[in-house]
Amino acid sequence: MEQQHAHGHNPHEDIHLPDPSPWPLVAALATLVVGAALVWWSNDRSNDMAAITIGAAAFATLFAVGGWAWEDSRMRRRAAQHPEGAAPTRYTQVITFLIPEGQLDAARAKDGVLAAIDDADNALRNLRGFQDLRITVSPAATGPSQVLVETTWTDREGLASYEETRKTILDLLAQHEEQVVPGSVQVFDMEVVRDTKDVAFRFSLGAAATIVSAFIVGGFMIGAGLTLFGSEGTAAGGGEGTPPPSGFEETGIIPARNIRFLVTEIRLPPNTEVTLTFDNRDPSPPHNIQFHDGDASAPLLRGCKDGCQTANGQPTDEVSTAIATGPVQQKFTFVTPGPGRYTFVCVVHPVDMVGTMIVEEGAPVPPGAQPAGASTAQGTSTESGTSGTGS
């Protein structure tokens, strides 16, 4: 920024300030959505909507960055088209004077010159184009004290019409001449100009700061998503050198988090011994999983071979686990009933935590759900497979 005298420039020249740009905000929001969708997707990779959201948000990010770059280059071009580089933005009148030694307290008193200038602020606010009045006093221990009064105007007409009134700072000084050192009054009319290159440079700095923070936030979100990937892989028992499986179709795991089953529909073949895992990831509240022989009002499904407990922890042949506080994994082996739809719930949260087991011919047994002794996934029928009710 530089200051110069008022008569060098045409006051009606355009003002080159950057328009407020929506692109940095759009880019930052889109990056956030990408991160959130990644976390979502990592929780439930079978969810097509999550994948679609990632794609859409990534596209929006690219679009916003593109629009941003285009706008930035347009801004630079506009700055380059004005090689003289300067446009007036406001007008300032600075008046300095000295208060004689010993008069400073009187000048500050209610009817003193400084108080009068302060009061003038209210009258000036009603004038067209008035922006600001600033008084700077530099008290001196000995000798006169320097005072600087600065009034700022949006255009030269405002300053000119103010000078035609009889309430200028100079008039106030004349009314308090005993508090002003004779001959010490100086007046400067200034046009404050702003360099467009300077503005463009500062715009670039702001853009760079925004994109860096967007990357930090986005990177954090992606990192959080990858961490979830990692923990899910561990939970699924991966680590044999192959990519860790994740969905129920591969693992036989029914995860729960935030008082929701993350898998709400499973398909299994009838009359087959399977080992499922209820992966309760909630540190609180406690959950269990239990399968009903029909809808949730039907009695519990029977046919459990191993690992089942009633809700309050007693051994049982009902397909159920004990209510437990997570994170905990509960493994249980049972023989699937005949074809039909069966409901599984958490007995603590039967409204929020509910899912459906569809038993149908030809449904695959998840590799991770094959019991230790099973050699083939399908057709392992047993005599005690069905409970005889509900289906």
Ligand SMILES: [Cu+2]
């Ligand atoms: Cu629950």
